[in-house]
Amino acid sequence: MTLFNILFYAIAALIVVSTGLAVTRRNLVHAVIYLIISFFGSAFLFYLFGAPFLAALMVIVYAGAIMILFLFIIMMLRVETPEEQLFPARQMWPAVAVAAGYLVVGALLAAHDPSAGALLSPAQTEPAVFGAYVFRKTWLAVEVTSLLLLVALIGALFIGKRPIHESEE
Amino acid sequence: MTYFAAADLTLTAALAATALPLAAFAVILLLTRGFPRVSAALSISAITVALVCAGALLVRHWHLAAPLEYSTLWMAGGDIVVRVGFLIDPLSLLMLMIVALICFLVQVYSLGYMAGDPGFARYYAFMSLFAWAMMNLTLAQTLLQLYIFWELVGLSSYLLIGFWYEKFSASQAGKKAFVMTRLGDVAFFIGILIVLVNFGNLSIAELNSARAGFLPPAVITVAALLIFGGIIGKSAQFPLLTWLPDAMEGPTPVSALLHSATMVAAGVYLLARLFPFFSLSPAALQVCLTVGAVSMLLSATMAMVSRDIKQVWAYSTISQLGLMIMGLAAGDYVAGVFHLTTHAGFKALLFLCAGVFIHTCGGNDMFEIGRRGGRHLKIPMICMIVAAAALSGIPPFSGFFSKELILAALAGRPNSIWLAAGLLGAFLTTYYTFRLIFIILFPRGEAQAHADGHHSAAGYRVMAAPLIVLAAVTLVLGFGEHAFGRFLRQGFPGPVPVPGHHTWLPFAALGLAAAAVGLAWFEFGRRGAAQVGFVERVAPLRELFSRRWYIDDVYRWLLDNVLYRVFSALCAKNDQKVIDGAVDGLGGAMASAGRILAVLHTGSIQFRLLVVSVVVVLLGLYYFV
Amino acid sequence: MAGIPFGHVLALSGILVALGVACATARRNLIMILLGVEIMLNGAAIAFAAAALRWQQLEGQAFVLFIIAIAAAEVSVGLALIVHLYHRTGSLDPEKFNTLK
Numbered sequence: 001m002t003l004f005n006i007l008f009y010a011i012a013a014l015i016v017v018s019t020g021l022a023v024t025r026r027n028l029v030h031a032v033i034y035l036i037i038s039f040f041g042s043a044f045l046f047y048l049f050g051a052p053f054l055a056a057l058m059v060i061v062y063a064g065a066i067m068i069l070f071l072f073i074i075m076m077l078r079v080e081t082p083e084e085q086l087f088p089a090r091q092m093w094p095a096v097a098v099a100a101g102y103l104v105v106g107a108l109l110a111a112h113d114p115s116a117g118a119l120l121s122p123a124q125t126e127p128a129v130f131g132a133y134v135f136r137k138t139w140l141a142v143e144v145t146s147l148l149l150l151v152a153l154i155g156a157l158f159i160g161k162r163p164i165h166e167s168e169e
Numbered sequence: 170m171t172y173f174a175a176a177d178l179t180l181t182a183a184l185a186a187t188a189l190p191l192a193a194f195a196v197i198l199l200l201t202r203g204f205p206r207v208s209a210a211l212s213i214s215a216i217t218v219a220l221v222c223a224g225a226l227l228v229r230h231w232h233l234a235a236p237l238e239y240s241t242l243w244m245a246g247g248d249i250v251v252r253v254g255f256l257i258d259p260l261s262l263l264m265l266m267i268v269a270l271i272c273f274l275v276q277v278y279s280l281g282y283m284a285g286d287p288g289f290a291r292y293y294a295f296m297s298l299f300a301w302a303m304m305n306l307t308l309a310q311t312l313l314q315l316y317i318f319w320e321l322v323g324l325s326s327y328l329l330i331g332f333w334y335e336k337f338s339a340s341q342a343g344k345k346a347f348v349m350t351r352l353g354d355v356a357f358f359i360g361i362l363i364v365l366v367n368f369g370n371l372s373i374a375e376l377n378s379a380r381a382g383f384l385p386p387a388v389i390t391v392a393a394l395l396i397f398g399g400i401i402g403k404s405a406q407f408p409l410l411t412w413l414p415d416a417m418e419g420p421t422p423v424s425a426l427l428h429s430a431t432m433v434a435a436g437v438y439l440l441a442r443l444f445p446f447f448s449l450s451p452a453a454l455q456v457c458l459t460v461g462a463v464s465m466l467l468s469a470t471m472a473m474v475s476r477d478i479k480q481v482w483a484y485s486t487i488s489q490l491g492l493m494i495m496g497l498a499a500g501d502y503v504a505g506v507f508h509l510t511t512h513a514g515f516k517a518l519l520f521l522c523a524g525v526f527i528h529t530c531g532g533n534d535m536f537e538i539g540r541r542g543g544r545h546l547k548i549p550m551i552c553m554i555v556a557a558a559a560l561s562g563i564p565p566f567s568g569f570f571s572k573e574l575i576l577a578a579l580a581g582r583p584n585s586i587w588l589a590a591g592l593l594g595a596f597l598t599t600y601y602t603f604r605l606i607f608i609i610l611f612p613r614g615e616a617q618a619h620a621d622g623h624h625s626a627a628g629y630r631v632m633a634a635p636l637i638v639l640a641a642v643t644l645v646l647g648f649g650e651h652a653f654g655r656f657l658r659q660g661f662p663g664p665v666p667v668p669g670h671h672t673w674l675p676f677a678a679l680g681l682a683a684a685a686v687g688l689a690w691f692e693f694g695r696r697g698a699a700q701v702g703f704v705e706r707v708a709p710l711r712e713l714f715s716r717r718w719y720i721d722d723v724y725r726w727l728l729d730n731v732l733y734r735v736f737s738a739l740c741a742k743n744d745q746k747v748i749d750g751a752v753d754g755l756g757g758a759m760a761s762a763g764r765i766l767a768v769l770h771t772g773s774i775q776f777r778l779l780v781v782s783v784v785v786v787l788l789g790l791y792y793f794v
Numbered sequence: 795m796a797g798i799p800f801g802h803v804l805a806l807s808g809i810l811v812a813l814g815v816a817c818a819t820a821r822r823n824l825i826m827i828l829l830g831v832e833i834m835l836n837g838a839a840i841a842f843a844a845a846a847l848r849w850q851q852l853e854g855q856a857f858v859l860f861i862i863a864i865a866a867a868e869v870s871v872g873l874a875l876i877v878h879l880y881h882r883t884g885s886l887d888p889e890k891f892n893t894l895k
Contacts, residue, residue, distance in 0.1 A: 023817040039836065062836075062866075095819040101783075102812050102815065110808075133856065156873070
């Protein structure tokens with residue numbers, strides 16, 4: 001039982017528990033907070049897997065920007081009235097069934113695959129090396145992603161505009 | 170084929186004879202419907218050329234050693250070969266001549282008879298169609314080709330019987346004729362199929378050759394009987410005989426051409442054509458003999474009580490066709506064909522004379538014709554007496570010679586019932602023929618002025634000329650009996666049976682004929698006679714004969730109770746329940762399935778997400794597990 | 795044992811995705827649907843990073859980069875849509891938006 005293993009299982013437990021809590025909270029803000037905790041755990045996991053740059057990116061972008069955006073919207077919309085019933089039976093049981101089925105299939109897949117048993121040994125990637133790799137090998141995807149972000153920006157601007165009564169489209 | 174035609178005169182003549190009327194038909198129907206005179210001219214010129222070609226062929230091939238065949242391949246598959254073409258031998262040349270001559274005379278006659286009719290052009294178009302079909306039938310080389318033209322002849326018969334289609338009874342009669350002959354044609358076609366399957370090809374010359382003898386006897390008998398079924402239909406023999414009297418709804422020249430001389434004779438022609446083939450099966454010939462005898466006697470009785478002049482001749486045609494079939498079935502090829510030839514002459518003459526009477530006296534009833542002074546029309550009256558004498562078998566007219574041949578053939582049979590039937594038939598024929606003659610010659614009642622202002626002098630002349638030609642033929646043809654026989658026997662495959670000589674037979678027949686004339690004179694002709702026949706006095710017999718032995722009623726009953734109640738009802742049920750039910754059921758099932766599947770369309774976002782996840786799980790299962 | 799079996803990491807990833815599916819389909823709130831999508835993306839990112847480590851390729855890590863970028867774009871547009879819908883109908887209940895039944 002190396003430190004690597006212990007850390008992994010602990011962080012994994014944290015992630016699962018906090019995500020489970022996030023899913024089952026009635027208060028939306030609480031749910032988002034728990035999810036932020038889960039993402040912190042994810043970031044640590046990335047560091048464990050030898051991608052420190054990605055870990056930093058997770059904290060900054062995912063937990064730091066996206067979830068904050070969620071909080072902004074939740075507070076702006078002032079969703080005070082919680083839902084009638086948190087998990088209506090009509091929706092819960094199918095969801096549970098599908099999730100269970102998914103887990104079963106996933107477990108079968110993982111069990112049958114020969115590479116599933118391979119052991120992960122700790123490794124580390126220099127951010128500089130990673131950056132060079134991205135810019136050399138996947139520069140096109142980066143460009144496209146930037147374009148996508150531009151489109152999302154414009155779209156969000158347009159869609160989120162408060163409708164003005166005198167129609168001036 | 171064109172190269173062939175140019176080089177060979179026979180083929181050219183045959184092609185010209187048969188193809189020109191078709192061209193006339195097409196041109197008239199397409200172009201000259203509105204021009205009656207042009208149409209008539211086209212049609213008559215086509216048939217004139219055909220007549221000349223037929224005559225030329227006959228003269229050229231008077232001494233024909235073996236049949237000439239011109240054919241091309243039409244269908245071939247595996248062992249089976251079907252050709253089309255012309256078969257030139259004495260029988261076909263003779264029939265071609267008969268058909269061309271009678272067509273020509275009748276078309277000339279129609280110039281006067283149908284003058285002023287609004288359908289004049291259409292009439293000549295159908296006449297040309299018939300001429301084409303009939304001539305191709307006579308020259309047909311294979312059974313399938315013959316069958317096709319058989320049907321075409323039936324079609325033109327239907328068109329011409331129902332020519333005055335505004336009259337309901339005429340269109341009914343046309344329909345009845347077509348359907349009844351069709352019934353026979355079904356049997357004919359099945360017979361053709363049996364021959365095709367067993368024999369490999371349908372060539373008539375081959376069927377008549379010794380090769381056909383290798384077929385199993387059962388096959389030959391069955392095929393012969395089925396083909397004879399077609400003959401029964403076309404030649405109006407028992408039991409399919411009631412269409413011919415009804416076919417008299419058509420114009421009289423049509424009756425003269427189709428329903429006495431040529432179309433109904435096509436059945437007898439087919440029997441003669443396949444005579445060697447039929448001879449291979451004595452059982453089939455026995456059946457033919459029986460059917461011919463029954464038809465002959467039955468229709469003779471029906472003629473005895475009829476008041477309509479055309480109906481009498483129609484029954485007489487059935488009777489004489491029965492006699493021809495008896496002659497052929499008894500084994501004498503020449504007798505049957507000779508009677509066919511002479512009968513064409515005098516029966517057409519009888520109908521044409523009747524046409525003149527009908528035209529001038531305005532009705533079909535023979536008593537009316539008599540009362541309106543039909544006897545004053547000299548040429549028709551004399552020609553009718555000539556033809557009636559020929560029909561009765563009185564010398565020196567042609568009918569005497571041909572009837573003698575047939576009676577001699579019947580006498581040669583071991584069973585003398587056939588000869589008795591033949592003699593009885595001859596007696597009855599003479600009786601009803603002269604009954605009609607005497608009714609017209611010696612009318613009772615008021616002699617009304619006959620309305621002869623219906624026609625012009627020119628029209629009368631154009632109608633009278635063919636009568637004179639036919640009368641001359643009737644007078645002369647009998648003496649050519651031996652030349653006829655020699656001509657016909659040339660190239661005949663197989664031995665020709667020569668009938669025995671019975672010297673007492675002509676005298677017996679003549680005696681019977683004289684007796685019949687005397688009886689008719691006693692009942693109808695002499696002064697003070699009541700003009701009621703001995704049969705007509707017996708009410709049940711009169712009922713029986715005038716109702717055509719209830720044959721029509723049997724058909725009506727069969728139609729109503731078997732066909733309509735059983736088959737039609739079944740088919741209607743099937744149509745409604747099974748077919749409509751299946752289609753409607755399919756549609757209903759589709760709609761129900763749609764309704765069931767529509768449950769999936771809830772419109773809910775999360776439901777759709779759920780479905781996406783389910784699909785992913787299933788895909789994972791499918792591809793990796 | 796020396797290292798973590800790769801299957802265990804995939805199991806973690808699977809659990810996260812299952813939780814994300816459950817959140818997206820069983821919570822009657824549009825924001826929770828979006829949150830579920832985010833959870834699923836997170837799970838996928840973990841799987842990619844682990845795969846990069848397993849096969850010693852940097853491609854997996856590059857893909858995580860893109861996952862994060864895409865998630866950002868998608869969240870922004872999604873939230874804009876939710877805001878728009880809230881202003882139109884005043885409710886965040888997905889059952890209210892089933893006029894395409």
